[in-house]
Amino acid sequence: MKFDSTDRYIVADDLGIAVNAAVTLQRPLLVKGEPGTGKTELARQVASALDMPLIEWHVKSTTKAQQGLYEYDAVSRLRDSQLGDARVHDVANYIKRGKLWQAFTAPARVVLLIDEIDKADIEFPNDLLQELDRMEFHVYETGETVRALHRPVVIITSNNEKELPDAFLRRCFFHYIRFPDADVLAAIVRVHFPDIKPALLTTALTQFFEIRETPGLKKRPSTSEVLDWLKLLLAEDLSPEDLRRDGKQALPKLHGALLKNEQDVHLFERLAFMARGQR
Known part of the structure; x- marks a missing residue:
């Protein structure tokens, strides 16, 4: 066995x-x-x-x-x-x-x-x-x-x-x-969503790891949460361009699947405010 x-x-x-x-x-x-x-x-x-x-x-x-x-x-x-x-x-x-x-x-x-x-x-x-x-x-x-x-x-x-x-x-x-690296996580995602487009997968996972590694985050999103997030992205038929964030909008699309407390939501709102102030 x-x-x-x-x-x-x-x-x-x-x-x-x-x-x-x-x-x-x-x-x-x-x-x-x-x-x-x-x-x-x-x-x-x-x-x-x-x-x-x-x-x-x-x-x-x-x-x-x-x-x-x-x-x-x-x-x-x-x-x-x-x-x-x-x-x-x-x-x-x-x-x-x-x-x-x-x-x-x-x-x-x-x-x-x-x-x-x-x-x-x-x-x-x-x-x-x-x-x-x-x-x-x-x-x-x-x-x-x-x-x-x-x-x-x-x-x-x-x-x-x-x-x-x-x-x-x-x-x-x-x-x-240990939390999976980008390659292993991509393989896990493909098991659950075999038809996901490579461009969307790459953009979404890049953004996910940026969010997960944000300093000061109280609860880092896990594997199950990224799968929930991707399921929503696919259900909404969002493109890689739709996921792009700028200084005005630091929160990710459908962030409720990734951020699970108000402290982390406020953290990204503060980051957006600071980014606008530096412009």
């Missing part, structure tokens, strides 16, 4: 090496990078390329590690006991399997995505150390031990909102997705 670029997903060489190394080592692949650089989509594409089912666990600020294993619904069992329901005699009826349980007991090897692990409490990664390392866990209510039938390919994403524990990092293969 080897992961590489597909007709729908462009993979930089170092990212392909990281995925294949993690699969070979049978360790979780921890992927960091700016929001919008395709970390979540990577897991979907790995599952597709390796012909494996995908199980997605999207982590929230309230998510607990135990939920990935299982949850015991004691309230429902109490209610059923009061109603005389026969199900109450088997505690297994009140065990809800989590994403790790589903991945461990799948009939074939799967890709398990643990998405945005840094959103959860700082103890969340530590609470999963043994389970991800040993590929097993104990269910105290039933007395059973759940062991992985096939070791899943585990991909963990992080937006770097908080530091992850060293003990957790030691068990992972790490890769940081």
Whole structure:
């Protein structure tokens, strides 16, 4: 099994090496990078390329590690006991399997995505150390031990909102997705918009990188945002000439797809004002 670029997903060489190394080592692949650089989509594409089912666990600020294993619904069992329901005699009826349980007991090897692990409490990664390392866990209510039938390919994403524990990092293969250069980004765009005219693509990406590298920008636009922007440009049938900016209009066309806060909009308005003052 080897992961590489597909007709729908462009993979930089170092990212392909990281995925294949993690699969070979049978360790979780921890992927960091700016929001919008395709970390979540990577897991979907790995599952597709390796012909494996995908199980997605999207982590929230309230998510607990135990939920990935299982949850015991004691309230429902109490209610059923009061109603005389026969199900109450088997505690297994009140065990809800989590994403790790589903991945461990799948009939074939799967890709398990643990998405945005840094959103959860700082103890969340530590609470999963043994389970991800040993590929097993104990269910105290039933007395059973759940062991992985096939070791899943585990991909963990992080937006770097908080530091992850060293003990957790030691068990992972790490890769940081750098923002693609102009050539790679152009290839990504062509995958999504194969009929885009070369002149429009060149002009749009030149302007995009100028915007992204503007000093003082609070939130730099990402890959997903440039794709949204280009989709709008194509829908409006704009030409390269339509994208040109001058001193009076520093904001890009349809800038709402690229600039996501008022500070950055005001920054470009100030730049336009300064440019007019220098004339």
